[in-house]
Amino acid sequence: MKTAKMKMNKTLLAAALTVALGALSTSALAYPSFTVQEGSVVGAAPNTITADRMVGGYTEVITFGPGNTFDASLLWNAGQYFLGSTSPLAQMHNFGAGAYNLYGIYQASGTVSNVGGITVFTDTPGLGSLQVFIDPNSDTLFTAPGTGAGAWTTAGATGAEDYLIASGMPAGGAGLFNPALPTCGTGGGGGINCGSFGTNTSFALTPAGESYFFGPSPFYNISFQSGQLDNLNISGTQTIVGSLDVTFGTVPEPTGLALLGIGLAGLGLNSRRRKQA
Secondary structure, eight states: OHHHHHHHHHHHHHHHHHHHHHTTSSBTTBOOOEEEEGGGSTTOOOOEEEESEEEEEEEEEEEEETTTEEEEEEEEEEEEEEBTTBOOOOOBTOSSTTOBEEEEEEEEEEEEEEETTEEEEEEEEEEEEEEEEEETTSOOOEEOOSSTTSOOEEOTTTTTTOEEEEEEOEEEEEEEEOTTSGGGOSSTTOSSOSEEEEEEEEOEEOHHHHHHEEESSSOOSEEEEEEEOOOOOSSSEEEEEEEEEEEEEOOOTTHHHHHHHHHHHHHOOOOOOOOOO
């Protein structure tokens, strides 16, 4: 009876979270669109992009501490813009004249628990930060922190010309790690999909960010991050890599974001599977 109840609770919580996130857009599968002016980046051609999400890869350092806690520090490199199933042409991360990079540095803390062999990650709202930068010369090198409590830093003189376009604070999120998934086996390309996670943060543009994320105006005030989890050990300090999508939405200010964060933290057992492009 206890196992059945756990399964029922997990299903209900996951369904409730899907409804909560879906309510912020026109539908659970249709993300709000936005416009990017690449010409705001020095050296880039005046290209205008309409998209509904950003996709890229991440590297994360996560440290599991006493009391079933964790600290995570993540570096995300944007790779492409998508509108539906189409990838709009962008100068971001391309070779040649006009190329530039866009990256994000994210930190979060929270707790872990185990439900029937599945590890559940629950972020603590208000702990951590999000910073999004543009690297006009595509030359920034990064140094990983020693533990998940530290921040990624740029190495040497590279990154000196990078500038901040957006910042935010974690409002909530959760993830599931399930080593029993068929895609999480060892060998034959296994171990690359052992679960997924979803987080949300406030999202505030700098003046430079308003020139880049051109529309709508005012821009969306919340960002959603949806990623996959590769295999890892739930102990000590680990480094994992995976893919991560970013979408945007709007919630009423100032209380709406706080309420959403509290709701996500309470739900705990979220995970929206990453939508494959």
